[in-house]
Amino acid sequence: MRRTNIPAVPHRSSAAKTRLRGLRVISRALLAVIVGGAALPIAAFAESTASPPAAEEYIIWPPDGAVIHGGKLWVRMGLRNMGVCPKGVVFPNTGHHHLLIDTDLPALDQEIPSDRNHLHFGAGETDARIELPPGKHTLQLILGDHNHVPHAPPVYSKKITITVQKD
Template sequence: MKKRSADTSPRARALFAAAALATALAAPCAFAGPTAAPANAYAYIGYPNDGQTVPAGKPFKVWFGLRYMGVAPRGVKFPNTGHHHLLIDVDLPPMDQEIPSDRNHLHYGAGETETLLELPPGKHTLQLLMGDDKHIPTNPPVYSKKITIYVK
């Protein structure tokens, strides 16, 4: 019996690539939560600005911006809404799990759009991440650019 070799013709490779792409597109996304968000929505930090220095030893205001999406408190499930989470000195968490709640992941589940924050002297990063009614990032994830501030 003659052994068959794999078909490596351009046509076979194209069919394989098309099948792999169709499978990937049909599979549920494991990289974000179950709550839909508008594709054009984005979050931003309105203050402080990237690279800004804020005074040490006293609280400073951080205000949150959001476009093409609404803010709703935790537990309120309404289309195209979520609530803010402020990430301090950390990278984005897994997008298919509940956002941690600790000193580096602050939750604003009452629907707040600003806060007073006091940080120790030094270089810090801030980033916003929107969560759904259960603190899980939306799909697609809505987050701000990570900014760097200096506390002196």
Template sequence: MSVKSIGLIVLSGLFLVIGSALARTPSPEGAQLYIISPADGAVVSSPVTVNFGLKQMGVAPAGIEKANTGHHHLLIDVAKLPAIDQPVPADDQHKHFGGGQTEATIDLSPGEHTLQLLLGDMNHIPHNPPVVSNKITITVK
């Protein structure tokens, strides 16, 4: 077998490993993610405490593989959902709660903001189908 053939086999195997590592975890039928508070349209002061709600699934920290569980990601002022077949980005607009938290207190500047939750699996990848809340709009005074 030539070095080129061995290289192609190794590269093919690497793609299989990467592909399987990024495989999406199934979500159960009827799973619902929602923001308990603040309410859509609320006028609030910063810092803002956001309470997360989840039905038909459980919460588990990132890195823990357990069926029908995930952890929360809070999307702040995000126009559209991130790629659903990749890990959720980690930045000021995509807050990770990989410790299994079900609420967060965040600092927001005065003005109008949108908030939305997206559940991620043990690898921060959205489930299949994605478990996502409705987007709410709040105003920080």
């Protein structure tokens, strides 16, 4: 039987062993953060997408001060110096509309909420049929990037007020 020479493992000092143990602990902690990162809120990882300085979002219809009879209306959305594309599409100077109803602008460094006051048009829509109860309402648009996060600088419309009357 033939013996192979196995190189000897160099002797490590106790200081070297302590450093190695510390590196293993740090490596495991980093791995836990990377792997477990999915459990953290998405906003913790939100990055801003740049918008051109002359970008402008606006409501084409209804006009500010409009009186709507019956509560059902079309909202037509406009955008200058940028393009509209569906959510998830990463392309420079593009985004998709979000309609804010009876609410203020959301946090500009986080994903835009999705609820009855924050309507997402992630398929790239530029008009939408909505229904509102009788009374005064505010409408405002904000453009979101591929992850529904406002651009930097944010692109949003003037807030308008409409009144819905019963038929």
